[in-house]
Amino acid sequence: MGKHENYTDDFKKGIVAQSRNGKSYAQIQKEFGVGISAISRWVREATEIKTDDGEVMTAAQVRQLQKEKFALQEENEILKKALAIFTPHSNKG
Numbered sequence: 116m117g118k119h120e121n122y123t124d125d126f127k128k129g130i131v132a133q134s135r136n137g138k139s140y141a142q143i144q145k146e147f148g149v150g151i152s153a154i155s156r157w158v159r160e161a162t163e164i165k166t167d168d169g170e171v172m173t174a175a176q177v178r179q180l181q182k183e184k185f186a187l188q189e190e191n192e193i194l195k196k197a198l199a200i201f202t203p204h205s206n207k208g
Contacts, residue, residue: 122153127161128161130143130147130158131157131158131161133146134158135158140154140155159174160174160175160178161173162174
């Protein structure tokens with residue numbers, strides 16, 4: 116088990132479905148040979164979150180949006196600093 120294997124999204128969804136249908140992580144581990152920490156992560160990432168406007172997203176999608184937001188905020192700060200450097204100060208003179 117120690118090595119990291121690449122599982123397909125369909126396989127992960129199947130494991131999540133097994134868990135949601137009542138199988139314990141230990142049963143899934145025994146049957147499919149997947150580590151409990153991976154099962155837990157996949158179930159957590161597949162957890163659905165309903166937004167105020169009724170949209171349903173997975174926790175993984177929310178995390179991706181947070182990463183994108185952070186990157187855009189950083190880019191915005193860089194652009195603000197560049198604008199301050201390259202914009203002549205109009206109140207001199």
